[in-house]
Amino acid sequence: MTGIWYIVGFAVAGVSFVFLTIGAAWLISHRNRGDLHKGLPYESGIDTFGDTHGRFGLSFYIYALLFVAFDIEVIFIYLWAIAFRSLLLGGFVSMLLFVGILLLGLAYAWRKGVLTWR
Amino acid sequence: MAIPDALPFINLAWGDLLFLILSAVLVGSALLVVTLRDIIRCGLAMMVCFAALAGLYVLIGAPLVAAAQVLVYIGAISVLVLFAIMLTQTKAAPARLVFQTQALPAAIAAAILAFLIALTVGATNWNAVSAPIRTGTAILARVLFDQFVLPFEIVSVLLLAAVIGGIFLAKREQDGPA
Amino acid sequence: MTVVGRTWERLTIPGKILAVVIPLGAVLTAGLAILIAVIGGAVVQFLVDNLPLVRFVVAATIVLLMTVPSAFLIIYMEMKVIALMNLRYGPDRVGPFGSALSVVHGLKVLMKEDFTPTGADVPVFTLAPVVVYMSSVMSLLVLPFAPGLFGQDFNIGLLYFFAMGGLTVVGLLMAGWSSFNKYSLLGGLRSAAQVISYEIPLTLSVVGVILLAGTMSLNQIVLGQAGNLFDWYIWRQPLAFVVFFIAVTAEANRTPFDLTEADSEIVAGFATEYSGMRFGFFFFAEYVNVFIASGLTVAVFLGGWNAPFNWPWPVAVGLDPGSLGIGLLLLLTLGPPLAIVVLGLPFYLLNSRIRFWQALIIGFGLFNVIAVAAVLGLAFLSFDWVVGLLWFMGKTYVFVFTFVWMRGTLPRVRIDQLMGFAWKWLLPAALLNLFVTAFAILVLNR
Numbered sequence: 001m002t003g004i005w006y007i008v009g010f011a012v013a014g015v016s017f018v019f020l021t022i023g024a025a026w027l028i029s030h031r032n033r034g035d036l037h038k039g040l041p042y043e044s045g046i047d048t049f050g051d052t053h054g055r056f057g058l059s060f061y062i063y064a065l066l067f068v069a070f071d072i073e074v075i076f077i078y079l080w081a082i083a084f085r086s087l088l089l090g091g092f093v094s095m096l097l098f099v100g101i102l103l104l105g106l107a108y109a110w111r112k113g114v115l116t117w118r
Numbered sequence: 119m120a121i122p123d124a125l126p127f128i129n130l131a132w133g134d135l136l137f138l139i140l141s142a143v144l145v146g147s148a149l150l151v152v153t154l155r156d157i158i159r160c161g162l163a164m165m166v167c168f169a170a171l172a173g174l175y176v177l178i179g180a181p182l183v184a185a186a187q188v189l190v191y192i193g194a195i196s197v198l199v200l201f202a203i204m205l206t207q208t209k210a211a212p213a214r215l216v217f218q219t220q221a222l223p224a225a226i227a228a229a230i231l232a233f234l235i236a237l238t239v240g241a242t243n244w245n246a247v248s249a250p251i252r253t254g255t256a257i258l259a260r261v262l263f264d265q266f267v268l269p270f271e272i273v274s275v276l277l278l279a280a281v282i283g284g285i286f287l288a289k290r291e292q293d294g295p296a
Numbered sequence: 297m298t299v300v301g302r303t304w305e306r307l308t309i310p311g312k313i314l315a316v317v318i319p320l321g322a323v324l325t326a327g328l329a330i331l332i333a334v335i336g337g338a339v340v341q342f343l344v345d346n347l348p349l350v351r352f353v354v355a356a357t358i359v360l361l362m363t364v365p366s367a368f369l370i371i372y373m374e375m376k377v378i379a380l381m382n383l384r385y386g387p388d389r390v391g392p393f394g395s396a397l398s399v400v401h402g403l404k405v406l407m408k409e410d411f412t413p414t415g416a417d418v419p420v421f422t423l424a425p426v427v428v429y430m431s432s433v434m435s436l437l438v439l440p441f442a443p444g445l446f447g448q449d450f451n452i453g454l455l456y457f458f459a460m461g462g463l464t465v466v467g468l469l470m471a472g473w474s475s476f477n478k479y480s481l482l483g484g485l486r487s488a489a490q491v492i493s494y495e496i497p498l499t500l501s502v503v504g505v506i507l508l509a510g511t512m513s514l515n516q517i518v519l520g521q522a523g524n525l526f527d528w529y530i531w532r533q534p535l536a537f538v539v540f541f542i543a544v545t546a547e548a549n550r551t552p553f554d555l556t557e558a559d560s561e562i563v564a565g566f567a568t569e570y571s572g573m574r575f576g577f578f579f580f581a582e583y584v585n586v587f588i589a590s591g592l593t594v595a596v597f598l599g600g601w602n603a604p605f606n607w608p609w610p611v612a613v614g615l616d617p618g619s620l621g622i623g624l625l626l627l628l629t630l631g632p633p634l635a636i637v638v639l640g641l642p643f644y645l646l647n648s649r650i651r652f653w654q655a656l657i658i659g660f661g662l663f664n665v666i667a668v669a670a671v672l673g674l675a676f677l678s679f680d681w682v683v684g685l686l687w688f689m690g691k692t693y694v695f696v697f698t699f700v701w702m703r704g705t706l707p708r709v710r711i712d713q714l715m716g717f718a719w720k721w722l723l724p725a726a727l728l729n730l731f732v733t734a735f736a737i738l739v740l741n742r
Contacts, residue, residue, distance in 0.1 A: 003448055006437065009356060022410070025405075041480075068194040068280075083263060097271055098274045104278055105282055106723070108281070115719045
């Protein structure tokens with residue numbers, strides 16, 4: 001039960017540390033509004049061209065998708081790893097099967113050329 | 119003089135206070151998810167919601183579930199959602215329309231869900247559990263890999279289906295005329 | 297003009313400062329003494345009654361404040377070491393060998409204008425560096441520095457570590473999106489894709505260690521490596537170590553995987569629009585990450601605070617001064633003068649410009665330093681946590697040096713090489729290592 005207090009208290013302390021520092025910097029630093037051009041996005045010195053929040057390649061999305069699948073796998077593998085000494089052969093085979101099935105997904109992605117960045 | 123075990127005057131245990139705070143954060147951020155207008159902020163509020171839920175899991179004595187919640191739901195699924203939003207959202211698109219078009223189906227789904235929750239609440243014997251049950255992580259693992267091996271393997275098939283389906287759809291989009 | 301005013305005029309600047317500071321210090325000391333005398337007992341009683349609370353406050357303060365000097369030290373190391381590798385001088389003006397330059401950098405960032413670009417999503421823009429910094433600092437809570445010296449020992453320590461480390465992605469995406477800049481968005485998405493790709497091999501590579509140790513608690517993992525050099529997990533998990541080190545380099549966004557910043561391609565990635573202290577926290581988090589990555593590598597694979605040989609902990613100082621008898625008197629009277637002359641003599645002999653009395657002064661100073669160091673060293677070596685901390689920090693800074701060395705040596709990889717490498721090589725290697733380890737346990741421990 002002390003663990004949760006540590007995590008919550010630590011998060012509160014850390015966030016307040018960051019905000020105090022940013023606040024102190026805000027107090028001692030100089031500021032001015034500047035003109036219209038000061039607030040423009042920095043794009044190599046020319047004005048913004050086109051839609052800023054435009055669409056980017058789908059490659060990012062597929063990596064995130066694979067990541068979700070393997071992240072869930074990681075949880076199961078960690079759970080399996082701490083109990084492995086009492087599971088032995090049965091645990092070994094079931095995990096081999098589990099990872100094998102998931103690797104089919106990776107193989108499919110590989111075959112489709114998704115893993116190659118374009 | 120030690121710090122008292124419970125909050126003075128209202129006699130509220132510290133654990134209960136934490137529970138109240140976390141629940142307030144949970145409900146508040148959940149409300150923000152459905153009311154905020156900027157869809158990225160909705161996604162971020164959803165992460166706060168998940169984080170508060172992870173805190174509640176720790177409070178009921180399931181730290182492993184809490185870690186899984188943070189690792190998978192915040193670190194992976196919400197990131198996937200953010201990616202999806204960032205890849206599809208443009209300032210030119212009428213983002214506001216998305217929020218109101220499906221009011222009737224949403225209302226029906228909400229009503230059904232409320233009914234189910236009410237049923238569950240009514241059927242539960244609330245006096246049964248008075249102290250949090252602490253399940254050791256190792257015990258959990260042994261039970262999972264002894265008695266529930268088949269569901270465990272089915273999870274991998276489910277994940278495989280999700281991966282292949284996602285890649286198939288995304289690839290079709292990429293190769294197609296879009 | 298009064299006498300006081302004229303005296304004040306004649307003082308030099310250090311004199312003026314001292315004339316203010318000394319009376320002020322005296323008054324404050326007196327006040328503090330009275331305060332301690334009045335409420336000191338109650339305060340001590342309160343602290344003793346609430347030891348868990350005191351432990352939390354001390355732990356949180358130390359861990360949070362420790363990040364600041366660590367980051368300064370690593371920044372200085374990076375400037376100086378890379379400069380020496382490039383046959384440059386590097387920083388050499390502020391402080392001895394320029395060692396105070398990173399502090400000056402920190403103060404400079406603190407005083408810079410903190411500008412928010414038009415079109416930025418202000419709350420998200422402000423929260424992004426907070427999330428990035430917090431996700432690295434929260435991991436420090438479970439890092440075991442020395443026996444009994446850690447924030448908190450969780451049963452699921454490693455899982456907690458990776459869960460918190462994974463939150464960096466959220467901060468990067470927030471920064472990229474809210475800046476309202478194409479470079480930022482592209483940089484944010486890129487670095488997020490990089491971090492999530494390398495997180496899988498990173499988390500899977502330590503499973504071999506978890507299998508061997510039978511626990512996820514970092515403290516227990518370190519305890520499991522007690523003994524000598526060959527009890528460390530690196531010898532039983534060499535492949536895991538290689539995978540882990542590559543993945544952790546990518547997670548910390550260090551060269552050769554620093555595409556996040558890639559100054560020559562996308563300006564500064566997600567941090568393009570950031571300035572002032574909000575930029576400072578990204579910068580800060582990067583160096584804290586280097587420390588954490590090194591610390592985790594040491595804790596998991598290199599025995600943490602364990603010494604590489606059987607260190608006699610705690611060192612017992614079994615010397616009774618009374619047993620020396622008259623020898624003690626002789627030692628106390630003749631020892632120091634002799635040591636002073638012996639220490640000062642080389643300076644007199646080697647440098648003709650130093651006179652004998654100057655050499656004696658040098659000898660006196662050296663003797664004092666050595667004597668104090670010896671007494672303090674003996675006193676501290678008898679605590680196992682001091683020795684543990686020294687070993688841990690020593691090993692950690694070897695890895696920090698390796699990171700800096702890599703930055704000075706290796707070119708940046710291309711993004712297609714980067715992403716393919718994680719999924720096509722590291723992930724299968726980590727899985728192979730996992731199953732080989734499990735198989736070995738299955739065969740050998742039967």
